[in-house]
Amino acid sequence: MGRPGRRTWVCPHCFRRVGRDRLAYACPTAGCDGRGLTRADPLAGTAVCGGCGRATTPLCCTACGNRLPEGYLRTPGRLVALAGPVGSGKSTYIGVLVHELLHGLGAELDAALVPCDDDTMADYHERYERHLYDARHTVPKTAEHDGGRPLVHRLARTRRGRWGRRHEEVLTLVFLDTAGEHFASQERLETELRYLAAADAVIVLVDPLDLPGAPLKDPGADGAPGRSGEVLVRVLNHLRSAHGVGGADKLRIPVAVALTKADLLWPHLPENSALHRTRRPGPVFDADDRLAVHTELRALLRRWHEHQLDLRLERLCADHQLFALSTLGEPPLAGGALGHGGLVRPHRVEDPLLWLLHRFGALDRG
Template identity: 45%
Template sequence: MTRPLARVGIPGVPSRREITCPYCFAPVAPQRILFRCRGQAGRRQGCAPVLDRELAEYTGSTAGASLPPVFAAPGRRGRADCPGCGLPTGNRACPHCHNPLPSAYCDSPGRIVALVGAKNAGKSTYIAVLLHELMNRVGTELDASLVACDDRTIERYKRDFARPLLEERRLLPTTASAATGPREPLVYLLTRTRRGRFSRPRNDSLALVLFDTAGEDLRSREVTDLHLRYLEAADAIVFLVDPLELPGARAGVRDAVPGPRAAGDDPDSEPLNVIARVTEALRQRHGTRPGEPLPVPVAVALTKIDVLRPALLRQSALHRSRSGRGVLDLDDRDAVDEQVRALLHDWQAGQLDTYLGQQYADHALFGLSALGGVPDRGRVGAGGVRPYRAEDPLLWLLYRFGMLDGVRPGGG
């Protein structure tokens, strides 16, 4: 039985007295956070824009890098007076890359969740569906709101995720490599209302940073070291594994999923090799000795489980939906974990589970489907997007972060 982590933080993860920039992933002490002048607007006589060289270096372009200047100041309650024009501002910025640090992110406990998987694992599709579920059905279940922390998150979610997949029903393109430019994270504030039987309701907030990776960024250790520094800052990892990349699984559904899979000829894209490279990066951050389990909680999810469900026995835990009661059903969690573990061993992929158990102090196995059906010629299937248990990994992480209660209905 797993226990939720203490609210003060995850063992081995820096205290939230330090803020991790969600853009360059540098740790920042609160007193070193910069402020940015509000600038000129209408009749307001603020500072004129200047070229921000640090921001231009981060983005690789001077376009959009001419902004009101940043300055250092003690600040009180997240505000400071600009020394140039004297106007107060609450706009905060990272001292390293000069990207904005949203107030909600600075003022709430934060967790960076890295989405990792080989090419074609469905990372972008999963992010689109997960966020939509949290904003709607799952958010209602949890009595929670999910609000973007900045305009960039709002725009990127609409442009790159919601509009093409959920509105136009087009499959999302493969994530571009980090080598082509810096990746924009999605930064949200998740707030839950917790209602005790004998106490007044209270609101618990968690800043959530979601980051997806291109499959080719995990093909070599050199690229990983250069472009995926965020792995060293991640508070949790979600590994997405396409089961159709596992020969044992694909053999059972060959008729349902036409077309050859190329991954068998590309060992760099095999799930175990991808996870091993990420594990190496995490060990560098934590400084753990070989054989010492890493403290980062890891969720490993088999995607596209809708293709596999018909072949499973009717009593399989993967045929059941969650109870949807605003808690984590630990009996259900154990049953799904054991079912996925059994499937991996049946598919001659048991070494994946063995490796995770050797390298991580806490990992859990999941089966989910973001789309709920097989796509048709680059588009979502006729039934539309019908996610199945897509929220399970995040609910488990919220439990581990102390944001969600766990229960055992069976009394175990």
């Protein structure tokens, strides 16, 4: 992402690196050609349209035509991307995490989640909210041909630093709900998922049903064993290449690897398992709890003879953590209807995001 003082920024919509010459003000008057706005200084903060005479502040990326979030050049934030194979639950995770941030979690963290444009608001409701929270049904599987627009949100949190100074930390959350098939080969990943190369951090979802050694059986599972491990390696190799990491060097951006459908694991875990715990509420990062969950998941991977997944993370990443979450709280019923009487009861879906907020200095250790 671009930083204050730099001459280029990464557009959060098309993920191209753009300079001042690829930015323009958008005229607020319908039907106006915006004459003269392309010659205005994008760093001035405002411009007057030469066609209609109205002042305007929104900027757009001329490479894709989409508007940039308000204040984006001043605080571009950190770009967090999402990845995962078929069946890992990306669509449900997006729908539930955004809902939690908009309804309760954001207030608890004193963090504002702001959609970057009207399309993000409309797409979120149509693609996720109306299924999960209105129809009380799972989100339909993303079609392989459905490229879609990314959902772009800005999550901003202000914290007090030394000598009472207040600092605003921003995460730009880019959720591009691509079909898991796009992760099926290195070539497709590199050509179709440009957002990964621009990421400052990545959340990789892993389906525990896809781990052959896990004590879970699902006759409806349609994936080949080991698929999640292969996708994880492709994502990490792509990130290493994009960030110029080679040889024995390790990728330095934070990588959160989250096992979804943790509710399937619960019956196989002891009562005192850290994976049963709920998060301690409040705008703090619980480092002791984080260590307990990460350590237990590493032990589970070894017990399931999934040594390679853990070893690959250690070998390729300098900064990674393991998570376990449940987006719905229990498996859906036949046909996709939600359990719990149609209610979504997520378990620790926010954990990867809280870790990233802490890593980027926006959430203090509690």
